[in-house]
Structure formats: C-alpha cells, structure tokens
Amino acid sequence: MLDEKENIQFQLTEHLIERVEHLIANERDKELQLFLDDYHYADIAEILDELNEDQALYIIKLLDSDTTADVLMELDEDIREKVLENLSAKEIAEEIEELDTDDAADMISELSEERQEEVISKIEDEEHKAEIEELLTYDENTAGGLMAKELVKVYETWTVAGCMRRIRGQAEDVTRVHSIYVVDREEKLIGRLSLKDLIVAKSDTKIAEISNSNVDYVNVQDDAEDVAKVMQKYDLEAIPVVDNQQTLLGRITIDDIVDVIKEEAEKDYQLAAGITQDVEADDSILELTKARLPWLFLGLVGGIGAFIIMDFFEEKLHGEAVILFLFTPLIAAMAGNVGVQSSAIIVQGLANDDVKGSINNRLIKEMLLATLNGVILSIVLFLFVYAWQFDVKLALAISVSLVAVVIIAGLVGTFIPLFLDRRDIDPAIATGPFITTSNDIFGIVIYLIISKFILGI
Amino acid sequence: MLDEKENIQFQLTEHLIERVEHLIANERDKELQLFLDDYHYADIAEILDELNEDQALYIIKLLDSDTTADVLMELDEDIREKVLENLSAKEIAEEIEELDTDDAADMISELSEERQEEVISKIEDEEHKAEIEELLTYDENTAGGLMAKELVKVYETWTVAGCMRRIRGQAEDVTRVHSIYVVDREEKLIGRLSLKDLIVAKSDTKIAEISNSNVDYVNVQDDAEDVAKVMQKYDLEAIPVVDNQQTLLGRITIDDIVDVIKEEAEKDYQLAAGITQDVEADDSILELTKARLPWLFLGLVGGIGAFIIMDFFEEKLHGEAVILFLFTPLIAAMAGNVGVQSSAIIVQGLANDDVKGSINNRLIKEMLLATLNGVILSIVLFLFVYAWQFDVKLALAISVSLVAVVIIAGLVGTFIPLFLDRRDIDPAIATGPFITTSNDIFGIVIYLIISKFILGI
Helix, strand or coil: CCCCCCCCCCCHHHHHHHHHHHHHHHCCHHHHHHHHHHHCCHHHHHHHHHHHHHHHHEEEEEEHHHHHHHHHHHCCCCHHHHHHHCCCCHHHHHCCCCCCCCHHHHHHHHHHHHHHHHHCCCCCCCHHHHHHHHHHHCCEEEEEEEEEEHCEEEECCCCCHHHHHHHHHHHCCCCCCEEEEEECCCEEEEECCCCHHHCCCCCEEEEHHHHCCCCCCCCCCCCCHHHHHHHHHHCEEEEEEEEECCCCEEEEHHHHHHHHHHHHHHHHHHHHHHCCCCCCCCCHHHHHHHHHHHHHHHHHHHHHHHHHHHHHHHHHHCCCHHHHCCHHHHHHHHHHHHHHHHHHHHHHHHCCCCCCCCCCHHHHHHHHHHHHHHHHHHHHHHHHHHHHHCCCCHHHCCCCCCCCCHHHHHHHHHHHHHHHHHHHCCHHHHCCCHHHHHHHHHHHHHHHHHHHHHHCC | CCCCCCCCCCCCCHHHHHHHHHHHHCHHHHHHHHHHCCCCHHHHHHHHHHHEEEEEEHHHCCCCHHHHHHHHHHHHHHHHHHHHHCHHHHHHHHHHHCCCCHHHHHHCCCHHHHHHHHHHHHCCHHHHHHHHHHCCCCCCCCCHHHCEEEEEEECCEEEHHHHHHHHHHCCCCCCCCCCEECCCCCCCCEECHHHHHHHHHCCCCHHHCCCCCCCCCCCCCCCCHHHHHHHCCCCEEEEEECCCCCCCEEEEHHHHHHHHHHHHHHHHHHEEEEEEEECCCCEEEEEEHHHHHHHHHHHHHHHHHHHHHHHHHHHHHHCCCCHHHHHHHHHHHHHHHHHHHHHHHHHHHHHCCCCCCHHHHHHHHHHHHHHHHHHEEEEEECCCHHHHHHCCHHHHHHHHHHHHHHHHHHHHHHHHHHHHHHHHCCCHHHHHHHHHHHHHHHHHHHHHHHHHHHCCC
C-alpha cells in the first residue's frame, strides 16, 4: 500500500539526522542499512549533506556501491570532494563502474589529473573505461560533455524479432529506453524507432521499413545551451549525438538538459544581482566575497565618479542651488531602475531567441516606452517639488531632467546587451551593477547639465 | 540521408518568410503544403509568428488539423488568440480532437467562457470531451492543471502477454510511453512497470510479480512548483497523479515541467529587475508600461523620501559640509547593490530548498560577510577621500558610514526575503527595486547620522 501524504516531498528533519548520527555513533550498521534502505538515493544524499565528513564517509563505506554511486552524484560538490579524497582510487573506481558513462566522466573530471589516471587505471570493465576516456576528451559545455554512451542501437538490416532479442541485451545497461537509434553498416545514424513501434510491428518486418528517418540530432561539438534549446523547442526527451561523419556517438537525455536550463537561469539571475556565477547561500564567506566584492568595487568606483562630477558642478555653482544635490540619489535610482528593467527584458529575450529584428527598432520602441514612463513620473515629481518649494523653475529643471535621464537610461539598458550579444559576449553581465553604475553616472551628468541650463546658473 | 549542419537550429530567415508570403499571395496551395511539409510544427509556428493575422489563418486552414493543432499550441499566445478568434467553434473542436488532453484543456481555457462551452459541445469523441472537462476543473498551478489523461494502465491481475495486447491498443493514444502504471481493481495506483520490464519478462508472468511498488506520485492538488522539484530531484520523466483515495487520475511528463521551471526562473529574474511577471520584449508598449511603471513609481517615492531626509539634514547642517551630500549617490548605490546581492542569494536558495537552519545563523553569516566586504571597500574610499580633501575626519566619517551602511543593507537584504518566505509571500518580490529603494533610504539616513556625529556638527 502506498503511503499517502509522505511522497510529494521528503522531509529532512532534525530528528531524522539525529537518528542517523546516533546509529553511526553506536556503529549499529545493520539497523542503519535497513533504515536507509527506505530512502531514495537523492534523499540519502540530502541526509549526507547535513552530516560531517567522517559520518558521510561511514555511510558511503557501509552501503552497496550501486546505491552509493548514485548518492555520490547527488551530493553537494564540496561534500563529494571531501568524500572522494578519503576513498582510495580502487574504491572510487568501484563506484564509477556502477554509474552511467556521463555521470562517471563528470565525477572523474572533478578529481586532480593525477588522481584521474589512477582511478581510470583501476576500472575493470574495459569497454566502460574506454567510453569514459572518450567522454573526458569533450568540453563540458558541449553536446559531447553532456552525452552518455549508453543507448540502444539497431542496424537497418535487422528484423523486428532479431531486434527485440538484441535489445533485451543492450537495454539492461540503459536506464531508460527513449528511442532506439537505427544505424547503417558504417555506424552512421539514419533513423530512429520507439519501443512502441517495435511492439506494434510484426516480428518479420525489416527495421528499415518501420524506422523513422526524420530524426533530430546534434553534433558532438554543439554548444550545450543550443542543445537545450533544440530539445525544448521540439519537446524531445533524448537526442542522439553524432560526429561530423554522422557516426552515432551517444545520446543526451532531458534530465541533463533540465540542469543546463536551471544553471543558465541561475547564472543570469546572479549576474543581474551582481554576483559572479556559481555560489550558493551555503558557500563559505570567502567564496561569497570573491563572487560579490568585484561588483561592489565597481559600484564604489562609480560612486566616486559620481562624486567627482558633482564636486565639479558644485564649484561651478558657487554654493548656489545646493538643493539640486539633494535630488541626485533620486535621479541615480531612477536611471538605475530603468536601465535594469530594459536590459533584463533584452537579456531574457536573447536567451529565449525572442529578440528578432533590428537594433534600431528596439531602440525606438524603448525610447517610446521610456518617454511614456518618464513623462508620467515627471509629472508626479514636478507636483511634489513645486508643492515643497513653490519654485516653478526648479520643479521644471528637475522633472525635465528626469524625463531625459529615464530615456537615456532606457536606451543604454537596451543597447548594451544587444551590443554585447552581437560581439558574442554574454549579455547577462550587462544587467545589475554594470548598468546601474553607468546609468548612475550618466544620469547625474545629464541631470546637472539640464538643471544648470534651465536654472540659468 | 541526413542533412548535416542544418539540424541543430532551424534558421528563420527573411528569405523564408518572403517565400511563404509570396506563396500565400498567389494562393499556390499545393506548393505551400509541400514546402511546409518539410518543417517541424514548432518551426511552422515560428514562421506563423512572423506573418500577419490573415496569412497565419490562411496556413492554419490549409494544413491538416493534426499538424495545425500542434502548430497552434506552439504559437505566441497573442497570435494564437487572434487565430482562434477567426476560427469557428467547430473548427477549434477539430483541432482540439487532435491534441492530448492537457494541451486541449490549456487551449480551451484561453477562450472566453461562452466560447469554451460552445467548443466543448462540438467535440465528437465523448471520452476525450469528458476528460477535457475534468482537466478544466483543476487550478492551472497544480498537478491537476499540468497532467494529461493519456497514460498506459494495466491491472495487477493481468499476465505479461495479455498486457502486451492491451498496451498495443492503449499506446496508440499515448505519444510516449514512459512508464506503465499498475492499478488494482479499484483503479488505485499500486505500482509501475517499464516497457523494458515487459519485454524482458516471460509472457505468462503475472503483472503483480514484475510490478515495482516503489512508485513516486503526486496528489492532484499539489503545487506545480512542488511537482517540478520532485521530478527534478528524483530525475523522473513522468509522474502519475492520484486523488486523495489514491485513484490514478493522470500523469505529468517532464516537458511540461521544463516549462514550469523556465517560467519560475524567468518570473524571479523579472521581479529582481523590477518587472511584474510575464512580459516579453515583443509585447506592446502599454503592456510593458503596466509591468514596469509601478516599480519605477516605487523608486520615485523612495527618491522623494531620500530628498526629504537630506533636506532635513541640510537645514540642521546650516550649509556646512555640503560635501557630504555629494557622497549620497555613492552610499545609496552601495546600499542598493549589497542589498540586492544578499537578497538574490537567499531568494535563489529558497527556490532550490537550499536554505536550511535558522534565520539567526543566516543573519550572522551575512553580517560577517558584509563586514568583510564593507571594511575592504571603506579602506579604498578612505584613501580616496583623504587624497582628494586632505581631511582625515571627513574621510573617516564617510568610510565608517560605508561599513555601517553595507552591514545594515546586507542584513535587510537577508532578512526581508526570509521573513516574506515564512509568511508565505513570494520572496522574489524582495529583490530589485523593493530592496534597492528601502536600502537607499536606510543607507542615506545612517550615513548622515554617523557623519554628523563624527564631524561633530
């Protein structure tokens, strides 16, 4: 009988952790094994993430390597690193034997080069070893870096019955059969079949007759992000990978793509917030500082720039109109906000391939949009300044500046990511502190020039 | 033979669009059909997105409804709305008949209520109709709103041979067979099988013997985001959906989850940039203004607040130390940047369920981190101000304030999303303008108070 509410989300409670710690402390191995047996490997990994190094290692050594291999793959990278450091090359090789080739290659690539060779030399299954060595040659951000060697392959000349027999053999190594790939005598990909097609077909039918030649595929050198786009667009759950000669090399499954999509989204989000990619809330203070300080430093330099500009104007204004300086945070904030908004829309559009047409059209549209927003905001600001100071000229100077600043900020926010994208630089760096800081400075300069002109000082 | 480079990414060229427009203008239907036959429905949808309403409608009416149904699902929402407006209820019903129940329900739910009833009444397949009507009763952000009724189901009492026979029938309606779900006589979910298990088993084996009772599932009322988390964590490609009585209702596939993950990430990103969710670069200026103006207005109010505070201090300072005001944009920018950084890390951690432990520990960690960053930045600022003005007291006032401001901004950025999350409010609203604006004000107040104190004015 299935347990009703528990299934949706495994709950990692203090109580559960204490229980595991208690069992480890008392070396009650049998009980611990039985207890952990009930959990999915992804849950066990979550438990291990909460334990200390020795405790985690204790469990890894206690459980079967077919479970621990999967657990290891799911662990936080830092914890995995520590656990692997404490395992011998032989022990790591045993875990590797249990993993699919893509996961195996990922795990090995995290080791030092010296250790990599040692571990590989200890892998007993020669075919598995050769496949892993091949995968290690590909860049991790390409199709080759994502693919696994495990797949089900049939030759076009086979019959359905022969095919079923062979598949029974091949399929044992393959966790999930998505598609069966059809190749010719030279191992070139020429079509695909679904298991369903096979089951529905008569047993003496030739594979060539039922194979679907309309098969999507990617090249082993294609960019991981492009593979993600293709698989999403065509709703594919697996895609075969070929080399330049069309030889079938491996396949990529959707679960790996989900990770690519998530990482990409998280990277863009962090860049927009002024965090260099790849940190988590639980990383060390030093790592977080490394990711955050450079952007803050950029902000500091921008702030100093703003100060220098204002200082220059202050001398020119000879102490008149100090009130203008009291509005600079407002002007800077609005310039920053508008810039971040417009750049974010462009960055997201570029990531989704939604941004078509010319840069000019984009800029015209953003100008109209910024003008509309700027005028509405300026009317509010005009009324406030007038009500506060009863000075039409001052109110006019500040609100006219705001319109100009909002428009320029919108244009800068639109142009910079488009410009970077055309130059093949990741436009995501153009959101966040980069845009905010440059727009702060632009904004303050424009504001002070326009105000000085309108006020006639 | 497969075409080598073309496959990875379909290229939507001006030339291609012109060709299609030309064929439409000259009503060369046969040629147009043949031409579009080469393209995947997702590609045809991209072409249609670039055509005008009449042209798009022309193609929809020209092609077979089994293609156009899929094309319609892939269209931009605004274009689809226009196309559907120009189709009769009968024509829409024909498209609906070609779609899986989940897509069918999604498409119908976009119509006006009146139209919905009309279209449903025109669906001829009674079973399909009943299933769609059921799906329309679920909230779109729940498992029920994501699931499809199409699945392959077998009874525990069947044999493998009988099962294969029945599956041949059921599987025709199911695009992809991920798992075969095993139910008891009361239609309650009790296990699962893979096609592979079936193929490998002997034909007289009872299903109950080979069925795997360890089946993940979700409740029909579970939140879509939670379903996404479960499927990602356990690397599932499909998950069955049950009601409170454990009755099997439908299944959710990973491609729908990919959409949920992307939408969620995009929403958070847009919120961080000060854009109310769900706009695209190609939306109208009015829609974009609706999404952007409220946040800008918040920024304006914050800027006015900052002005009022500075004006208050200006009176107190009697014209002394005007130079302090020239540093307010710097202080505000740093407060904003630090706040956005710390809130982004927390928001992302919350989204990934990575943030464990107490709020206090988080705050202590952020305080240490902000202190470290703040001190480094302040040393730079101190040196600059001293070099510029040769005034130790001033340099000290400004740089000590910066440390304080950075720490407070970090704490605010950490605390607010955690606080919102505990109150079940989406913490993502706490990044971007919300944090920037409040930190601008906090920052300026703290800065002026500390400076006034250190300078003794």
